[in-house]
Amino acid sequence: MRMRVRRSGRSISLLLVVVMLASFMAACTSNSENKKTNVPEEGANKEEQVKQEPYKFSYLRPVWGAATYTKGGPYEKELFSKANVQIDTQIIPITEYDQKLNTIIASGNLPDVLWAGGPASKTYKDMQDQGAFLKINDYLEKYPAIKSIVSDTTWDNFKDEKGDIYFIPQPIYPIAVQFLFYRKDLFDAWGISEPSTIQEFETVLKTIKEKDPKIIPLTGQDDFWGLGALSTSFGFSHYAWNPLKSDPNTIVPYFISEENMNYQLWLKSLYQNGLLDSEFNIAKNWDHSKTKFMTGKAAILGINMGYYPEIIAGLKKTDPNAEIAFMKPLTGPNGEKGGGRPLGVNDRGFYVKAKIKDPDRFFEFLNWTLTDGTEFRRYGIEGKTFKKENGKNVLIPDAEREADYIAAQIEPLQFVGLVAETFDWENLRIQFESAGIGDQFDYVKSMFLEHAENEMYPDYRNYSIFSxxxxxxxxxxxxxxxxxxxxxxxxxxxxxxxxxxxxxxxxxxxxxxxxxxxxxxxxxxxxxxxxxxxx
Structure with missing residues (x-):
């Protein structure tokens, strides 16, 4: 399946929220226009390479998975060896990132490379203007693989008044579909039918609590990336600007809309009645809800569909007889049916400190990750994070990896990918087959399409236009x-x-x-x- 996004009458916006879609990474080849650098090339004769000391730099970034990264692990050592670098990585859970980043900025002790929201934020725009970050125009021209991560139009959106660019964006897939995973085996045993409306859904939660008080009826990491499928059923675009019902030509931020208020107050009623996870919006571990579902402690989980192979593999270890199904989009209290939440094509990104030592070597490293280092960046180490099947690389699910090679040990060392890698059904099918669940792929795909093709809930705001x-x-x-x-x-x-x-x-x-x-x-x-x- 090929995805094309057409935006009418507006530029692509920068969305200041986070999304992981690593499961949708498509296969791509190295950039043939790669310029030669001093970074060691895979397979090259070591005697012919320029001998240099490893390039050292510090890196601050959020993590969406468990914040359990341990320095000095085998994946880190392999990356450092291949790319001739030494990266001092500092991670912060995404739920705490903005607050702690503000503290770091106030201290004036910036890392060499740091993730941030971009110039749409006054904080970072001011820092750009004050000379805190490196201007990257020349590096984009010198390293076309880096420039190719997004379109020229998107780069133009990051230019300041002088035409200078400081920010490197992270491309993402533009349609986020959050699923409501549920334990079909438990529903069948308890005689519960899949709900079709928000009202029926609430009744289902109450029934689950009556059948087994020890199990959490509903869990999700937050109200958007976790329970976003429910927010669309209330007829608004979460974390976005929406048109007023009374005046479609006037858009307002989601947090003042009546639909969002109704959604949040409904979640509050679930929380107060013990139907929603007691750690909702409290737990610092971004993976807490997924872990609870995989270990049989929750009956319904709201999360991105891309986690399915990992979740089913983990759940089967807990209960070999467990079955998972997905709820179809629910009709909300106003009669509007839930659906997909289109995003911009970028989610955050990073800046390079203006005073970073030898910036050329950093951009050589980044260029390597997008050219000769592409396979390592995307797949890691054969036999540890991926395997070869019929000549293709297939990622090994986290649940089947050794502890040193799970996502938590890799995510903190990642930078950016390519737009072309953000979605590929063929690659995802291979992952399903490799995980022994190939017979379930068509079902998952059909559910994705049903959500994505249903009423869309996009952001009406053009963030390249500033107030x-x-x-x-x-x-x-x-x-x-x-x-x-x-x-x-x-x-x-x-x-x-x-x-x-x-x-x-x-x-x-x-x-x-x-x-x-x-x-x-x-x-x-x-x-x-x-x-x-x-x-």
Whole structure:
């Protein structure tokens, strides 16, 4: 299947949220235009290589998996040997990343390379203007493999007033489909039918709690990447700007919309009644919900479909008779059916510190990861992280790897991939077959398409158009007036609908209304972005 994205009347936006779609990495060949560098080439005669000391640099990044990375492991050693580098990696769980990054920035002790949201944020735009980051225009021209990770149009979106670029984006697949995994074997044993509406879904959760009080009815890592399938059923695009129901030509941020408020308050009622995981939005381990489902402690899990091979393999170890199915998109309280949540084509990315030692060598290394080091970057070590089947590389599921080679030991050493690698059905089918679940591939694919082809819930905002007030104080206003509400509405009994409405009014009076006014005045085209799926 080939995916094509068509955006009408707007540039591709930078979405400041995180998404992992590693399971969709497609096969690609090395860039034939690769320039020769001092980085050792795979298979080259060592005597012919330029002898240099390993290039050392520090690297700060978030991790979406378990934060259990241990330095000095065999995968790290193999990377350092192949690429002639020594990377001092510091990781922070994604749920804590922005807060801790702000502390690091305030200290002035920046790492050589750090992940961030990009120039759409005033914090990073100011740092660019103040000379904290390296200008990369010349390096993009020198290393075409790096430039090829995104389109010229996308690079243009990152240019400042002088036409300079400082930010390197991470490409992602543009349609996020969160599934509701459920234990079909338990549903069958308890006589529970798959629900088709949000109301029926809540009844199912109550039935699960009655049948087995020890099992968690519903778990998910958060309200978007975990339970995003449920948010679309409430008729809005989470973490996005949506048109007002009363005025489709006026768009507003999700957090002030009535639909989002209804969704969050509904989750709150589930939480208060013991139907939603007690660690929801509390657990620091990003993998906690997935682990609970795989170990038989939860009946329903909200998560990205790409984790299926890993989840079924892990669950079968806990219970060989376990069966998994996916719920179809649910119809919400307003009669709107859930579906896919299209994103931008980039999610975060990184900056290089202006004073990094010998920047050419860093870009030589990055170029290597996209050329001669492509196979290692994408697949790792044969027999440890992947195996050869019919001449093709097939990733070994985490559940079947040795502890030193699981994703938690690899993710902290990764940088960027290519747009062409973000989705490939053929590669995913091979992974299913390798995991012994090839007979389930067509079912998973059909469920993906049903979600993706259903009513889309995109972001109507064009983030290449800036509101002056938002650039000046938007992040601070949100932190001051909405921070505790947005992070605590589900789990904090003291935060009610009334406190939420009060916080929104204060935000509006302090400058929020002006931001909305400026965005709508500057962004002339507010039609729904179109996403075409080509099979």
């Amino acid at each position: 002056p007030t938002e650039v000046e104080k938007g992040a601070q206003l949100q932190a001051d007036y909405l921070g505790s509400v947005l992070s605590g509405i589900v789990i904090n009994d003291k935060i009610t609908k009334e406190t939420w409405l009060d916080a929104i009014e204060k935000w509006k009076k302090a400058g929020g209304s002006k931001i909305i006014e400026e965005v709508n005045d500057l962004q002339k085209i507010k039609t729904k972005p179109q996403f075409d799926i080509i099979k």
